[in-house]
Amino acid sequence: MTIVQFLVLGAAMFSFGVYGVLTRRNAVLVLLSVELMLAAVNINLVAFDRFLADQLAGGQVFALFVIAVAAAEVGIGLAIVLLIFRNRRNANVDDLDLMKL
Amino acid sequence: MNAWFADLMVLAAEGKEIELSDGGVLADFVWLIPVVPMVMAFVIVFFGKRSPLKGWGMAAGTMGFVALYGTVLFLMNTFGDPIYHEGTVHLADIGSQTLGAHIGDLMAIEWGWMVDGLSIMMYFVVGVVGLLVFIYAKGYMHGDIRYTWFFASFTLFAGGMLVLVSAPNLIQLIVGWELVGVASYLLIGHYWEEHENSSAAIKAFLTNKVADVGLFIGAIMVGTSVGSFRFSEIMAVIGEGGGDSALSRFAFWAGIALFIGAMGKSAQFPLHVWLPDAMAGPTPVSALMHAATMVTAGVYLIGRMFPFYNYDGFADETRWVIIIIGALTLLLTGLIALVQDDIKKVLAYSTLSQLGYMVVAMGAGAYTAGLFHLFTHAFFKALLFLGAGSVIHAVHSNNMSDMGGLRKYMPQTYWTFLIGSAALAGIFPLAGFWSKDEILASVSYAGSNYTTAQGGAALGNFVLVIAILGAFVTAFYMTRAVSLTFFGEYKGKAHPHESPKVMTYPLIGLAAGSVVMGFLNMPGITSFFTDSVGARILAPLDHHPESIDVVLALIGTAAAVGGIAVGYRLWFADKETQKLRDTFHIPVLYPLLERKYYIDDFYMDGIVRPVRGPVANAMNWFNGHVLDFVVNGAGFLARGVGKYVYAFDQRGLDGAINASAGATGASGGFLRVFQTGRVQQYAVMIFAGTVLLVAGFIIF
Amino acid sequence: MTFTDWVAQAENYVFLAIAIPMLFSAWRVVASQNVVHSVLYLVGALAGSAALFLLLGSEFVAWTVVLVYIGAVVVLFLFGIMITRAPLGQDVELSQPLRQRLPAAVVSGSLFLLMTGAMFDAFGGDVIPETEATRTFDVGISIFERWVIPFEVVSVILLAALVGGIVLARRDPDEMTEEVVSESEEVPQ
Numbered sequence: 001m002t003i004v005q006f007l008v009l010g011a012a013m014f015s016f017g018v019y020g021v022l023t024r025r026n027a028v029l030v031l032l033s034v035e036l037m038l039a040a041v042n043i044n045l046v047a048f049d050r051f052l053a054d055q056l057a058g059g060q061v062f063a064l065f066v067i068a069v070a071a072a073e074v075g076i077g078l079a080i081v082l083l084i085f086r087n088r089r090n091a092n093v094d095d096l097d098l099m100k101l
Numbered sequence: 102m103n104a105w106f107a108d109l110m111v112l113a114a115e116g117k118e119i120e121l122s123d124g125g126v127l128a129d130f131v132w133l134i135p136v137v138p139m140v141m142a143f144v145i146v147f148f149g150k151r152s153p154l155k156g157w158g159m160a161a162g163t164m165g166f167v168a169l170y171g172t173v174l175f176l177m178n179t180f181g182d183p184i185y186h187e188g189t190v191h192l193a194d195i196g197s198q199t200l201g202a203h204i205g206d207l208m209a210i211e212w213g214w215m216v217d218g219l220s221i222m223m224y225f226v227v228g229v230v231g232l233l234v235f236i237y238a239k240g241y242m243h244g245d246i247r248y249t250w251f252f253a254s255f256t257l258f259a260g261g262m263l264v265l266v267s268a269p270n271l272i273q274l275i276v277g278w279e280l281v282g283v284a285s286y287l288l289i290g291h292y293w294e295e296h297e298n299s300s301a302a303i304k305a306f307l308t309n310k311v312a313d314v315g316l317f318i319g320a321i322m323v324g325t326s327v328g329s330f331r332f333s334e335i336m337a338v339i340g341e342g343g344g345d346s347a348l349s350r351f352a353f354w355a356g357i358a359l360f361i362g363a364m365g366k367s368a369q370f371p372l373h374v375w376l377p378d379a380m381a382g383p384t385p386v387s388a389l390m391h392a393a394t395m396v397t398a399g400v401y402l403i404g405r406m407f408p409f410y411n412y413d414g415f416a417d418e419t420r421w422v423i424i425i426i427g428a429l430t431l432l433l434t435g436l437i438a439l440v441q442d443d444i445k446k447v448l449a450y451s452t453l454s455q456l457g458y459m460v461v462a463m464g465a466g467a468y469t470a471g472l473f474h475l476f477t478h479a480f481f482k483a484l485l486f487l488g489a490g491s492v493i494h495a496v497h498s499n500n501m502s503d504m505g506g507l508r509k510y511m512p513q514t515y516w517t518f519l520i521g522s523a524a525l526a527g528i529f530p531l532a533g534f535w536s537k538d539e540i541l542a543s544v545s546y547a548g549s550n551y552t553t554a555q556g557g558a559a560l561g562n563f564v565l566v567i568a569i570l571g572a573f574v575t576a577f578y579m580t581r582a583v584s585l586t587f588f589g590e591y592k593g594k595a596h597p598h599e600s601p602k603v604m605t606y607p608l609i610g611l612a613a614g615s616v617v618m619g620f621l622n623m624p625g626i627t628s629f630f631t632d633s634v635g636a637r638i639l640a641p642l643d644h645h646p647e648s649i650d651v652v653l654a655l656i657g658t659a660a661a662v663g664g665i666a667v668g669y670r671l672w673f674a675d676k677e678t679q680k681l682r683d684t685f686h687i688p689v690l691y692p693l694l695e696r697k698y699y700i701d702d703f704y705m706d707g708i709v710r711p712v713r714g715p716v717a718n719a720m721n722w723f724n725g726h727v728l729d730f731v732v733n734g735a736g737f738l739a740r741g742v743g744k745y746v747y748a749f750d751q752r753g754l755d756g757a758i759n760a761s762a763g764a765t766g767a768s769g770g771f772l773r774v775f776q777t778g779r780v781q782q783y784a785v786m787i788f789a790g791t792v793l794l795v796a797g798f799i800i801f
Numbered sequence: 802m803t804f805t806d807w808v809a810q811a812e813n814y815v816f817l818a819i820a821i822p823m824l825f826s827a828w829r830v831v832a833s834q835n836v837v838h839s840v841l842y843l844v845g846a847l848a849g850s851a852a853l854f855l856l857l858g859s860e861f862v863a864w865t866v867v868l869v870y871i872g873a874v875v876v877l878f879l880f881g882i883m884i885t886r887a888p889l890g891q892d893v894e895l896s897q898p899l900r901q902r903l904p905a906a907v908v909s910g911s912l913f914l915l916m917t918g919a920m921f922d923a924f925g926g927d928v929i930p931e932t933e934a935t936r937t938f939d940v941g942i943s944i945f946e947r948w949v950i951p952f953e954v955v956s957v958i959l960l961a962a963l964v965g966g967i968v969l970a971r972r973d974p975d976e977m978t979e980e981v982v983s984e985s986e987e988v989p990q
Contacts, residue, residue, distance in 0.1 A: 001810070001816065001856075001928065002807065002925050002927060002928055002929065002931045003804055003813055003927050003928070003929055004858075004921055004924050004925070004926070004927070005813070005816060005820075006853070006922055006929075007916075007917075007920040007924065007932075008917050008920065009820050009823070009824070009853075011139050011824075011828070011912075011913050011916040011920065012824055012913060013824070013827045013846065013919050014913075014916070015909040015910065015912050015913035015916075016824075016827045016828055016830070016909070017827075017831070018788055018846055018905075018908070018909040018912060019831050019905055019906060019909040020830065020831030021781070021784060021903075022781055022784055022788070022905035022908065022909065023781070023831070023896045023897045023901065023902045023905045024831065024895065024896060024897075024902075025895055025896060025897055026836065026892070026895055027885075028836070028878065028881045028882055028885060028954055029831075029836065029839055031829065031878070031881075032830060032832075032839060032840065032843055032878060033831055035843060035847075035870075035874065036827055036830055036831070036843065036846060039846065039847055039850050039866075039870075042850060042866070043850055043853060043863070046853075046857055046859050046862055047857060048855055048927070049935075050857045050858065050859065050871075050929050050932070051927070051929050051930070052879060053930055053932050054917055054983050056943050056946075056947045057859075057935055057939060057940050058941045060859045060861065060862050060935060060940055060943075060945050061940065061943055061947075061948045061951075061952075062951075063877070064861075064862060064865055064940075064944070065860045065951060065952075065955050066822075067862075067865055067866065067869050067870065068869075068955045068958075068959060069955065069958060070870075070874070071873065071959070071962075072959050072961075072962030073870055073878055073962075074874050074878070074965040075872060075877070075962050075963070075965075076962050076965050076966055076969070077883040078877060078878075078880070078966075079965070079966040079969035079970040080969060081885060082881070082884060082885065082969070082970050083879060083970065085884070085885040085970055086972075089867065090973075098943075279803075397979050668935055781897065781901070782901070785901075785905055785908055788908045788909070788912065789904075789908045791912075792908060792911050792912050795919075796914060796915055799915070799918075799919055799922075
């Protein structure tokens with residue numbers, strides 16, 4: 001197995017994730033795409049860990065950290081979406097144009 | 102002691118023998134001066150509410166400590182040998198690879214404390230004026246809902262300034278600079294419930310930020326070309342002379358960039374707009390901001406980098422820029438003060454005008470004169486602001502049309518305000534006379550010694566005329582303010598009364614300062630200030646008059662007396678001069694001053710609105726055709742040009758101003774296309790930018 | 802390693818067997834017209850990544866992905882969808898119109914090409930060495946010795962997220978009564 005095949009797979013998943021973040025209208029689906037990006041990062045981390053035969057298993061440990069942080073992020077993200085939904089009666093990213101003054 | 106300093110000694114020895122002391126134990130603990138207020142600011146936030154005096158005690162105690170320490174140092178430095186000490190704590194190194202290949206070594210990021218004439222003078226001023234203002238604020242802010250918070254941010258404000266002036270390197274200076282900016286934002290917006298006040302705070306912060314970009318660029322240019330951010334290292338390079346060192350190659354633009362930073366904090370034209378609006382904050386804030394902290398930072402920066410601006414082969418060619426900016430500020434803002442009704446605004450514009458004096462002096466190479474004016478101005482301007490605050494406290498209005506005749510009701514405020522006004526106008530023998538006279542003398546000296554690159558003799562003489570005119574205008578508007586406030590009939594509704602003692606005692610203290618501080622530096626008689634503060638500057642560079650120039654002093658006094666006379670004629674006797682006053686409303690000039698030269702309108706209509714707010718129909722038209730942008734581009738261009746030609750034709754008098762505003766608006770409209778408020782479209786931009794950036798890195 | 806060497810290796814076929822469905826799932830996550838399908842395809846993509854971790858010999862990460870991601874996070878997403886009444890039918894457009902999708906596709910495509918190019922440039926045909934699978938024991942030792950401070954930091958982050966999530970999603974008692982009154986359309990400022 002070469003390292004590149006994993007990296008390319010990760011890159012592809014990451015790009016899909018980016019595409020999803022940029023095009024999805026529903027906030028929950030945007031979060032879903034972010035998860036995809038994080039999963040892609042995990043593939044890279046673990047692949048590099050094996051590639052470098054790290055004695056400290058740094059890549060794997062950080063993949064675990066990414067998973068933990070992603071879980072936290074989903075929790076907060078969904079709480080925010082919920083709040084937005086409660087205030088505006090839907091969770092479409094389109095309607096969130098408050099950044100335009 | 103480093104090479105530059107040794108060099109200084111040699112040069113200084115040509116004129117005057119200077120013994121230096123290292124300040125002893127006292128200098129080793131100067132780091133307490135910035136650290137204590139910074140720590141106390143946070144202590145007040147967390148514990149202030151529960152303490153007996155609700156945080157005031159801690160704040161005033163802190164300032165008392167600084168004032169005491171500063172006074173002791175100042176006395177030692179003034180009447181003993183000049184102190185020079187530089188303490189340093191090494192924090193980190195930053196790599197040189199990112200900072201350009203011509204530097205071999207790592208650059209140190211350090212924290213330190215400077216103990217030299219300039220810093221000691223600032224410790225003294227910030228400490229003493231700050232302490233008096235803090236005492237005064239106890240009375241003024243009594244009953245405020247955010248009393249504790251006010252003193253916390255006030256302490257932070259003073260602390261930030263002390264970090265700034267104690268900085269022995271540019272990095273720490275920037276840290277202090279930004280702390281002052283943040284604290285000023287909090288304080289100006291103290292009454293944030295009113296939208297106007299919070300926008301004034303934002304305006305101050307953003308205007309300063311614009312200028313800060315200049316400071317950053319300047320600091321990076323100077324720091325990287327020297328290989329160190331330390332002032333003493335920078336001065337060492339300067340001491341070796343111009344030649345083709347990296348610093349001298351960058352000098353002109355670095356000088357301009359640093360000066361832009363100074364223009365922001367010291368509110369020089371055209372970045373002065375934030376200062377009058379900063380009056381939205383409580384009066385003690387205005388007093389401290391205008392006297393000791395914040396606005397003096399820019400002048401201080403130029404003072405710190407003084408050799409850089411005055412050594413041949415370095416930034417000496419930027420001096421004509423500095424002088425012109427200073428002179429413009431001096432006269433233009435002084436004139437605006439003539440038409441203001443709000444007493445605090447009169448004082449604000451007067452501060453701008455006096456800052457113009459300081460900057461002119463710095464530009465003219467008059468180190469001592471500029472800093473001496475900063476020093477005396479701190480006392481009488483704090484006095485005037487606190488006096489105005491006392492009046493406002495009594496009549497519950499900022500407008501002079503609601504005042505009048507207060508002389509009878511508030512005698513202590515009246516007398517101290519009168520002293521402050523006279524000092525500001527430059528009446529012999531008050532503090533303002535000595536410092537202003539010194540500036541006039543320096544400018545006149547500089548004018549006859551300029552090289553062509555520095556602006557030539559013509560510029561020097563022109564600025565001298567402006568400075569004398571400025572003295573006239575200063576006396577004029579202060580006479581107006583005094584007469585409208587304290588003379589004539591009382592026009593307000595509230596019942597005026599003298600302020601409590603906690604407010605009048607600081608006034609008396611500052612009035613005493615306004616009287617005696619000038620005696621520290623009477624040309625030909627005393628030179629305490631020159632010796633202590635100027636000692637560290639290469640003596641031959643400092644254009645400091647050895648004896649008093651009687652003719653110039655007389656001209657300056659005549660201008661001031663003339664201003665008072667005209668003011669007296671126009672404003673004192675009430676009825677029969679009404680006509681005269683009407684003639685003062687000169688058609689073109691008066692509205693021009695009233696609208697503050699349309700600078701605010703220009704910023705608002707030309708820059709802020711098109712980018713931010715709902716814009717005119719033209720922009721909507723533009724916005725609606727985003728997708729067809731390329732196709733319609735040519736057509737739009739023709740139409741736009743036609744429209745602006747038409748607009749230019751239409752507007753007549755305001756044409757020039759509005760057209761440039763319109764052009765800015767059009768570009769704002771173009772940028773507005775990208776400001777949709779849709780997060781995802783922003784995200785597309787971000788990712789596209791990242792891709793381009795990374796691609797750039799990979800390819801190059 | 803040349804391409805012919807690569808084709809000759811059996812495990813690469815296992816890789817392809819995992820990677821191709823995985824990519825398909827990933828694509829469906831961002832393109833599906835049904836919200837629930839999107840979430841289920843995410844399960845597919847994550848399961849694929851777990852399988853890849855197994856293939857790489859890092860068991861612990863693989864099972865963590867299964868447990869945490871597929872077990873918990875995906876369920877959380879389903880909750881989110883149900884609570885926010887995300888459009889469940891096929892008729893609602895879940896993605897932005899084409900004129901916004903197009904620049905997004907260009908950007909993400911060029912991002913992919915850029916990364917791929919850079920990776921091939923840097924790692925060409927480098928082979929992952931054949932080592933023993935990492936034992937969970939070793940990962941545990943590593944976490945609690947070398948990486949213990951980041952680990953603690955992560956635990957603080959989780960705690961903060963816990964508190965934050967509760968604070969954000971909780972309804973104040975007075976807010977609830979207000980909401981009954983202002984049930985009609987009202988844009989908050």
